[in-house]
Amino acid sequence: MAGSGFESLEQCLEKHLPLAELQEVKRLLYGKETRKLDLPGAALEAASRGDFELQGYAFEAAAEQQRRPRTVRVGLVQNRTPLPADTPVVKQVTALHRRMEAVVEVAAMCGVNIICFQEAWTMPFAFCTREKLPWTEFAESAEDGPTIKFCQELARKHGMVVVSPVLERDSDHGDVLWNTAVVVASSGAVLGKTRKNHIPRVGDFNESTYYMEGNLGHPVFQTQFGRIAVNICYGRHHPLNWLMYSINGAEIIFNPSATIGALSESLWPVEARNAAIANHCFTCAINRVGREHFPNEFTSGDGKKAHQDFGYFYGSSYVAAPDGSRTPGLSRTRDGLLVAELDLNLCRQVNDIWGFKMTGRYEMYARELAEAVKPDYTPKIVKE
């Protein structure tokens, strides 16, 4: 069932399993239990009035003698596009700004320090169409475009770091487009930007028609609340992409995404969670929700009949911790805000237990990879 008829795995388990079995199934599926956060009543009411789900969980770390807990609250936002895709561009962007304003207000009530929106959050995910206008009109400057200015206001108002994934137009370099995430510091200053390194060429994800593979490497941003990085959507299928953010010191890696049930839903719970385990860090997987219809039919050279929508974006945003535990996912059908309290001390604590950074043979891989990418390389296969 790849559509909207199924609310969430968690709801299904809770409905059908007796309590004792439920606890055991949750232990096996999610690892060490995350504590439910006691969120303010006013925030829950505002979320209900605004018709979005609000959930909160805390990951705990052991007490240390020499470091205080390094507690940070992150907010993950998943949403539908509120207006049809054929509404004028500025109206769509404005409606999304208003929607996020309301969600961020609730995040602030819940003490969120760092918030991240979904991939290309100011627009419908129109890359499936391969049409240029009007979709390229959603692109804007990552330094002073209307959305960045909007995020700067949010950051200043709430003292919150805002991670804003947008379609970037880079007017300093020939008006080229990029799939970018801008990190706005809690002061309101633009701390920097990072670009999507891996571009899908699968099914209707015809994104290579619009922008190139990112050229900024794997930057990590030192915020007031911890070191963060952003691995945009399809980058989550590439373990080395996660690894490089971790090597540069990321403690939290956000994965703002746009992906559909028929393609990736069974991979979704595995990939970001595995990255958290393998890299001793927290990962935050965010997916959009719902079905988006486009004015003209399109095909993607895969034998499917011409169609006007992508399929179903299944939401299910979640946070995973370095010890392999994870929060339940947000709903598959509703807009939502997931608040997670992280103690960043857990990253080093798990590193000390499992020691993947210590046992990783990076020098050997670097040497072998450097050989493998040479045009005259022959795979090392031992034959009889």
Ligand SMILES: NC(=O)NCCC(=O)O
């Ligand atoms: N937005 C995007 O890169 N989607 C590709 C499909 C996927 O990675 O699941």
